[in-house]
Amino acid sequence: AQSVTQLGSHVSVSEGALVLLRCNYSSSVPPYLFWYVQYPNQGLQLLLKYTSAATLVKGINGFEAEFKKSETSFHLTKPSAHMSDAAEYFCAVSVAGAGNQFYFGTGTSLTVIP
């Protein structure tokens, strides 16, 4: 079975500081990994995804994530936080072969302090 753990339900960073949102997964087979972002009053939208190509994945708005199989992690980072990054971030895992098998974490709320 697959599962996702997001450490830290709330993260606060200062504007211009590094953003690090943690995601660990559990999967018995090679996974696909995703980060979605939900801005206030909007639907979830894809930030980036890992589908077994390069382990360092670059997404929109300057975010990137690195797939580390040995650590079963897919942490999301951004070198310099912007006020507009304040949102809820969800990590998700899926496996090949069945489209319904998307497992989402509980989310991390990011606050950016001016």
Added chain:
Amino acid sequence: GAGVSQSPSNKVTEKGKDVELRCDPISGHTALYWYRQRLGQGLEFLIYFQGNSAPDKSGLPSDRFSAERTGESVSTLTIQRTQQEDSAVYLCASSLTGGGNEKLFFGSGTQLSVL
């Protein structure tokens, strides 16, 4: 349409009443998902439609929940005899073919409040 559309955006109902939530997926997307998001929790899978295949209903929490989809278009999620624990945001998503590596396109959700 340009994106996934859900209606209503908010629904307040009394315990015991039935509610119907609607989802219009992106045109051409064969896969459609319903998720439930309770306050402070992750997205909980409810049901999955893919083309003309039998839907995967494995996530429906009880027989009070049902969903239909007409072809590859509109879907409705029905909750009968609503309970307070049904209060949540109900999210609909669609994708092109339902592959596990595909991007999901989400609607803005329906906030359901059961009094």
